Amino acid sequence: MRATIVSIILIPICLLWIYPLLWMVSASLKTNAEIFGGLSLLPAEPQWQNYTRAWEQARIGQYFLNTVVITVSSVILVVVVTSMIGFVLGRYAFPGKRAIIALFVATVFLPTGYTIIPLFEMVNRLGLADTLWGVILAQSGGAHVLYILLFAGYFSQLPRELEEAAIMDGAGFVRVFAQVMLPLATPIMATVVILQFINSWNDFLLPLVLTLSRPDLRTLAVGMYAFRGEYYVDWSGMAAAASISLLPVILVFLFMQRYFVEGIAGAVKQ
Amino acid sequence: MAVRQATELQNAAAERRLSSSKSLWQRMWAARWCYLFMLPALILSALFTFYPIVMSWYYSLFQWSGFTADKTFIGLSNYLEVISDKYFWDAFVRSFLFMLVSMPIKLTLALLIAIVLNDQAMRVMSPAFRTMFFLPVVTTAAIIGIMMTFVLSPFNGPINKTLMTLGMISGPIDFLGNPRLALWTVVGVEIWKWLGQPMIYWLAALQVIPQSLYEAAKVDGANWWRQLLHITLPLLIPFAIVIVLITAVSTLRVFPLVQTMTGGGPFFATEVMEVYIYRTAFGSDMGGIGVPRLGYASAAGVVFGVSIMALALLQAWGVRNMRDVRSAMETSGE
Structure with a gap:
């Protein structure tokens, strides 16, 4: 009974909540005159050519590919790198450990943005300005304190017997990590994958600045931003470009929802 | 060999407490795998987090456009x-x-x-x-931002149009322009x-x-x-x-x-x-x-x-x- 009442209240709220997204998809299938005309979300006749126009003029295909490459690579790199450092920080004591933890923790509250020029300079100096690697490495090189602490915290709780048994079987340091410890840390890996995925996919300033001179390396976010400057009045084209950019992630989310929710929850639960 | 290394490492914490007589170098050598494992994270953050931070302190002492070579030291004027x-x-x-x-x-x-x-x-x-x-x-935040400028637009934006159709407002609200x-x-x-x-x-x-x-x-x-x-x-x-x-x-x-x-x-x-x-x-x-x-x-x-x-x-x-x-x-x- 209570559930029914609450649901009846929540349904309109939720529909309002996703209304901007529904409007975007609806506008992407209308003519510009229709968007300015009525409020109905259903187009009189779906205008699929909005999508071809966005695909060709806004080069969404290229940007999409760039974004996927950047996101996937940075997620993989970040998981590998933070799990390794988290492992040793969580399980071993060695000279300099406290200093390293302090160094990373100190970066949490630093504002992003003003360090972008030296970063830009560094990418150039490494000869990465003409590749997607500049953005990938710069994203992976943020001091990911939360992830490191999550891994360290998790690894520190695992029983020592596991490690000892593996060592008795002749496993070295690397194998203890890769074959015994890391497989046990899948919950944390899921968390880091999801959070870094959201971070990387949402990133704007870094790809914006790093691709200023290379439009073909733009990500979706940067591409859309540039596209708006040129086609400001073409709402349907913009909506189509935005829909192409957003719908795949939304679909991935809908199908893999459980992982998203459990992954994000992992940041708090551990 | 590998066995010994790993056990050594594992006991590093205990050893540290037991034998403070061991030199720093010995303890560091015993933990060499630890340092190796931290290396990738440290290199990446050194290049793309710590270096830029330190450089920005340095740059803050200059009058510099950022894109030309000519930098003038101006102390704390900035x-x-x-x-x-x-x-x-x-x-x-x-x-x-x-x-x-x-x-x-x-x-x-x-x-x-x-x-x-x-x-x-x-x-x-x-x-x-x-x-x-x-x-x-x-x-994606940036794309949502762009879409929201349409949704909230005072010129035929859907929110303003809805509010006006419902009679809740007499003229459009310029959400982002006001x-x-x-x-x-x-x-x-x-x-x-x-x-x-x-x-x-x-x-x-x-x-x-x-x-x-x-x-x-x-x-x-x-x-x-x-x-x-x-x-x-x-x-x-x-x-x-x-x-x-x-x-x-x-x-x-x-x-x-x-x-x-x-x-x-x-x-x-x-x-x-x-x-x-x-x-x-x-x-x-x-x-x-x-x-x-x-x-x-x-x-x-x-x-x-x-x-x-x-x-x-x-x-x-x-x-x-x-x-x-x-x-x-x-x-x-x-």
Whole structure:
């Protein structure tokens, strides 16, 4: 009974909540005159050519590919790198450990943005300005304190017997990590994958600045931003470009929802 | 060989306590695998986090556009100019205002939704509602910002049109063009975009509370409010500290939304610190006019960074003090 009442209240709220997204998809299938005309979300006749126009003029295909490459690579790199450092920080004591933890923790509250020029300079100096690697490495090189602490915290709780048994079987340091410890840390890996995925996919300033001179390396976010400057009045084209950019992630989310929710929850639960 | 190395390492902590007679080098050699494992993370963050931070301190002492070779050392002049710049302080205050308004609303709303969705009676419908509230989180902030300029547009934007059709307003509201409204509009969009994340955090925390506590409370005749006040909220406090911290960090990073929705305008009404730094560092937007002043922007970033750091330390100190006081009270009460 209570559930029914609450649901009846929540349904309109939720529909309002996703209304901007529904409007975007609806506008992407209308003519510009229709968007300015009525409020109905259903187009009189779906205008699929909005999508071809966005695909060709806004080069969404290229940007999409760039974004996927950047996101996937940075997620993989970040998981590998933070799990390794988290492992040793969580399980071993060695000279300099406290200093390293302090160094990373100190970066949490630093504002992003003003360090972008030296970063830009560094990418150039490494000869990465003409590749997607500049953005990938710069994203992976943020001091990911939360992830490191999550891994360290998790690894520190695992029983020592596991490690000892593996060592008795002749496993070295690397194998203890890769074959015994890391497989046990899948919950944390899921968390880091999801959070870094959201971070990387949402990133704007870094790809914006790093691709200023290379439009073909733009990500979706940067591409859309540039596209708006040129086609400001073409709402349907913009909506189509935005829909192409957003719908795949939304679909991935809908199908893999459980992982998203459990992954994000992992940041708090551990 | 490998066996010995690994056992050595494993006992590193114990050894450290037992034999402080061992030299530093010996202990470091024993832990060589540890250093090796930290290397990738350290190299990456050295290149792309620590180096840029240190360089920005250095650049803040120069008059420099950032794109030419000619740099003039001017000492602390940039800092003097920063602290006497009205726009800097406006942006500074705005950033904190943004956080102080957005955070409580976001966290409270998220908690409220989480409590409703966590209700046992809602088991069937909850996942669907959760999905919808979470959906904006997986979208790209910059693209949402652009779409929102359409949705909120005073010229045939759907929100204004709906409100006018319903007769709730007589003329369109210029959500992003009115200097008095623009900042709050952006705050609203930011809350909408990110609310799902703290909601999931709260849901995770709520699920840790054992259902048996509620059942026991029901037997004792406690109503919904009393359950909330005496079971749910107290048990959430340890989680709340972590959740507030994670949310605070992400709320400071609003550049994509603000830059795409208003670019800091109108008349600087939405210029938060990140946008101010971007504007002064690059002069203006892609290919726009304005003088890029990297040295100056660096100084502004340093001042802001130090302020946030001080605030964070103060907060940590406060939390620790509160805990001490509380535990002292608890022990004296017994």
